[in-house]
Amino acid sequence: MTTQTAHADDHHHEAPKGLARWLFTTNHKEIGSLYLIFSLAMFLVGGAMAMIIRAELFSPGLQLVNPEFFNQMTTMHALVMIFGAVMPAFVGLANWMVPMMIGAPDMALPRMNNWSFWILPFAFLMLLSTLFMPSGAPASGWTLYPPLSLQGGNSFAFVIFAIHLMGISSIMGAINIIATILNMRAPGMTLLRMPLFVWTWLITAFLLIAVMPVLAGAVTMLLTDRFFDTSFFNAAGGGDPVMYQHIFWFFGHPEVYIMILPAFGIISEIIPTFSRKPLFGYTAMVYATASIAFLSFIVWAHHMFTVGMPLGASLFFMYATMIIAVPTGIKVFNWVSTMWRGSMTFETPMLFAIAFVILFTIGGLSGVMLAIVPADFQYHDTYFVVAHFHYVLVTGAVFAIMAAAYYWLPKWTGHMYDERLGKIHFWWSTISVNVLFFPQHYLGLAGMPRRIPDYAVQFAEFNMISSIGGFAFGLAQLLFVYIVIKCVRGGEKATAQVWEGARGLEWTVPSPAPLHTFDTPPLVDDSLEHKDRLPS
Amino acid sequence: MASANYYVPHTAKWPIVGSIGLFLLVSGFANWMNGSTIGPWMAIAGAATVILMMFGWFADVIRESEAGLYNDKVDASFRQGMIWFIFSEVMFFGAFFGALFYARIFAVPWIGGEGTGVMTNSLLYPEFQAAWPTNGPAGLGGDFKTIGAFELPLINTLILLTSGWTITMAHWALKKMQRKALVGWMLATVALGVIFLFLQSYEYVHAYRDLGLTLGSGIYGSTFFMLTGFHGLHVTVGSIMLLVIAFRCMKGHFKPDHHFGFEAVAWYWHFVDVVWLVLFLFVYVV
Ligand SMILES: [Cu+2]
Numbered sequence: 002m003t004t005q006t007a008h009a010d011d012h013h014h015e016a017p018k019g020l021a022r023w024l025f026t027t028n029h030k031e032i033g034s035l036y037l038i039f040s041l042a043m044f045l046v047g048g049a050m051a052m053i054i055r056a057e058l059f060s061p062g063l064q065l066v067n068p069e070f071f072n073q074m075t076t077m078h079a080l081v082m083i084f085g086a087v088m089p090a091f092v093g094l095a096n097w098m099v100p101m102m103i104g105a106p107d108m109a110l111p112r113m114n115n116w117s118f119w120i121l122p123f124a125f126l127m128l129l130s131t132l133f134m135p136s137g138a139p140a141s142g143w144t145l146y147p148p149l150s151l152q153g154g155n156s157f158a159f160v161i162f163a164i165h166l167m168g169i170s171s172i173m174g175a176i177n178i179i180a181t182i183l184n185m186r187a188p189g190m191t192l193l194r195m196p197l198f199v200w201t202w203l204i205t206a207f208l209l210i211a212v213m214p215v216l217a218g219a220v221t222m223l224l225t226d227r228f229f230d231t232s233f234f235n236a237a238g239g240g241d242p243v244m245y246q247h248i249f250w251f252f253g254h255p256e257v258y259i260m261i262l263p264a265f266g267i268i269s270e271i272i273p274t275f276s277r278k279p280l281f282g283y284t285a286m287v288y289a290t291a292s293i294a295f296l297s298f299i300v301w302a303h304h305m306f307t308v309g310m311p312l313g314a315s316l317f318f319m320y321a322t323m324i325i326a327v328p329t330g331i332k333v334f335n336w337v338s339t340m341w342r343g344s345m346t347f348e349t350p351m352l353f354a355i356a357f358v359i360l361f362t363i364g365g366l367s368g369v370m371l372a373i374v375p376a377d378f379q380y381h382d383t384y385f386v387v388a389h390f391h392y393v394l395v396t397g398a399v400f401a402i403m404a405a406a407y408y409w410l411p412k413w414t415g416h417m418y419d420e421r422l423g424k425i426h427f428w429w430s431t432i433s434v435n436v437l438f439f440p441q442h443y444l445g446l447a448g449m450p451r452r453i454p455d456y457a458v459q460f461a462e463f464n465m466i467s468s469i470g471g472f473a474f475g476l477a478q479l480l481f482v483y484i485v486i487k488c489v490r491g492g493e494k495a496t497a498q499v500w501e502g503a504r505g506l507e508w509t510v511p512s513p514a515p516l517h518t519f520d521t522p523p524l525v526d527d528s529l530e531h532k533d534r535l536p537s
Numbered sequence: 538m539a540s541a542n543y544y545v546p547h548t549a550k551w552p553i554v555g556s557i558g559l560f561l562l563v564s565g566f567a568n569w570m571n572g573s574t575i576g577p578w579m580a581i582a583g584a585a586t587v588i589l590m591m592f593g594w595f596a597d598v599i600r601e602s603e604a605g606l607y608n609d610k611v612d613a614s615f616r617q618g619m620i621w622f623i624f625s626e627v628m629f630f631g632a633f634f635g636a637l638f639y640a641r642i643f644a645v646p647w648i649g650g651e652g653t654g655v656m657t658n659s660l661l662y663p664e665f666q667a668a669w670p671t672n673g674p675a676g677l678g679g680d681f682k683t684i685g686a687f688e689l690p691l692i693n694t695l696i697l698l699t700s701g702w703t704i705t706m707a708h709w710a711l712k713k714m715q716r717k718a719l720v721g722w723m724l725a726t727v728a729l730g731v732i733f734l735f736l737q738s739y740e741y742v743h744a745y746r747d748l749g750l751t752l753g754s755g756i757y758g759s760t761f762f763m764l765t766g767f768h769g770l771h772v773t774v775g776s777i778m779l780l781v782i783a784f785r786c787m788k789g790h791f792k793p794d795h796h797f798g799f800e801a802v803a804w805y806w807h808f809v810d811v812v813w814l815v816l817f818l819f820v821y822v823v
Binding site (some may be wrong): 017024025026027028105106107109110111112113115116119120122123126127155158159161162163165166169172175176177179180181183184185210211212213214215217218219221222224225226228229230231232233235236237238239240241243244247248251309311520521 | 552553566621752
């Protein structure tokens with residue numbers, strides 16, 4: 002394939018400089034960078050909150066913070082990490098990579114792309130400002146269950162509206178990604194030739210558009226219940242607080258897949274590259290992703306088995322949830338089969354990808370345990386749940402984001418990152434994250450409830466171990482920040498292909514990728530060098 | 538005359554204006570709800586900024602469209618954008634319809650003692666008998682009467698259905714390049730939208746003043762006013778959009794084969810129409 006270098010458009014205007022450049026940009030790469038930088042900043046903010054939580058839980062009794070503030074920390078940590086760190090990171094990766102992977106000149110709706118991003122800082126300004134209100138930040142848990150959430154202070158209305166802003170941003174971002182994938186593919190880039198990262202994002206975008214409005218509806222009902230006399234969640238008026246949980250988790254469960262499907266896509270890019278083999282079972286991967294997305298709409302009540310549902314409903318949601326293990330298992334099988342007899346090397350992205358496969362699977366298996374109704378009665382709202390979703394979201398989603406960052410940083414910056422430091426970051430993170438979260442399984446099984454600042458003394462040792470792991474993991478991420486900054490500022494020059502086994506359109510453009518790529522679409526067909534990645 | 542390359546604007550100055558506007562608007566609302574006196578002013582400033590942004594942004598887009606910068610691919614992107622936007626709106630209404638169905642099928646019968654709700658009923662609300670409409674065991678908001686389906690709501694249904702027909706006639710006129718008829722049908726559609734809104738507000742006043750039916754009338758009042766209210770808000774937005782398109786038609790915009798702005802608004806209007814039909818069936822009739 003002929004490489005599409007930056008043949009500077011003759012009609013390009015002089016791009017604005019400084020702050021204006023970032024405020025007004027319509028370029029998918031610049032907006033991608035904005036998303037990623039924002040996400041990293043929020044990751045540190047949310048991480049700082051996690052450090053406060055782990056410091057308080059270091060030993061039994063109340064020492065550092067009062068219980069109200071502790072509750073604010075658990076609530077804000079979740080909101081910041083989910084809506085501020087993980088989701089924007091994936092949108093940033095999609096912005097950077099999807100147009101390059103499908104041979105598009107930019108995102109389909111470049112102005113709206115700018116708006117999707119620039120709503121976010123305002124949303125988080127609003128959310129984080131509640132920390133400085135006299136009544137403090139929201140403290141009812143990120144799920145905002147009524148009636149507790151309705152009793153919050155002044156922060157309540159601000160949180161609701163901040164969530165509305167995040168939702169608007171997510172929906173517009175998702176619409177843009179779907180329109181880009183469906184409409185902007187280069188000639189010959191048929192749906193079943195798309196890289197898996199593109200496929201997983203197509204399905205994720207659909208999920209986002211389907212469920213973010215439902216969250217908006219749920220929190221709007223909270224708002225009117227509190228301020229305008231409605232009784233959606235008030236049994237005295239014929240409503241039902243449990244109804245909130247149903248509506249919320251109709252959003253909430255697909256939301257879990259919104260945070261993991263793009264991760265599946267990333268891992269499906271990285272493992273073939275470093276195994277120097279095409280992805281095993283490409284088509285099966287596509288269908289597995291679609292099945293997971295479909296199932297995600299009919300399993301929500303597994304988050305609320307203990308509210309007292311009719312038996313038939315409990316059984317349905319239990320079985321439907323367990324079925325998800327099948328397409329997920331197909332994915333894990335395919336990743337392992339891709340590595341089988343590959344000529345593997347273990348650069349940092351690959352290390353994170355392999356750790357993802359193992360550790361995400363642990364999180365998936367504890368999820369199957371939680372899906373079993375009678376067992377869930379025991380596990381519900383214990384640290385077992387905390388351990389489960391942190392394996393899925395930290396060693397799953399966050400590890401995949403780390404892997405993606407190392408994998409594509411050379412393409413973004415034109416420099417190789419420091420491989421030695423990258424490996425140190427990997428081992429330090431992987432060991433500490435297990436020290437952090439693995440003991441929490443035992444704490445939960447032994448009955449330690451989540452979201453409580455104090456605990457019985459028999460939980461002391463494992464909490465101390467967990468906290469030590471937490472501090473170490475937090476520190477490791479500062480190293481990550483250093484590695485990224487170092488890579489942006491300089492380093493060994495990266496080639497266009499960067500990785501020996503890398504295939505796909507994004508590796509045909511120079512590194513760093515010029516501001517405009519594929520102004521004229523490339524022709525994609527089976528004769529291209531990356532055909533071994535394509536289904537025959 | 539449409540350019541061969543996909544049109545990528547080089548800068549966008551309106552989105553950041555929109556972000557500031559949205560921020561002022563919602564933080565104004567939040568302050569307002571918390572009883573702060575600057576709240577309303579912030580909200581008004583925010584709304585004004587958002588409206589300014591929309592004028593500026595759409596003006597840019599219309600200028601570029603009329604200048605022929607948008608090729609078929611750009612057009613297809615706009616179509617994708619609008620389709621998925623409408624889908625997101627469908628899901629937003631879905632949340633409120635979900636609340637209505639859940640309350641009617643599960644929550645209210647359970648409070649009344651059905652199925653697993655036996656103890657709930659006998660311990661908490663022994664007096665309560667499940668029924669619909671209801672304002673719950675506490676009778677929140679006091680006694681109320683509901684609005685009959687086959688009075689004003691039926692007329693409103695016919696009005697919206699007619700407006701679906703008039704906008705289709707406008708589309709045909711546009712395709713045949715009959716400007717006068719096009720503008721006429723567009724204005725007729727706007728007029729029907731406005732009449733609908735007028736009747737709907739009349740109905741609200743009637744409900745509040747004569748029937749005792751308010752937003753505070755338990756779960757019935759909640760679902761009734763939130764569903765019809767959000768629908769009315771969408772009719773309002775749709776009518777404004779129709780009016781803008783009508784003005785553009787008068788100014789000679791759109792060609793028989795290039796009029797996505799028109800179609801987008803027509804799609805939106807049909808969506809609002811369909812929501813009303815579902816609403817008429819499940820809120821008023823059943
Ligand atoms: Cu779930």
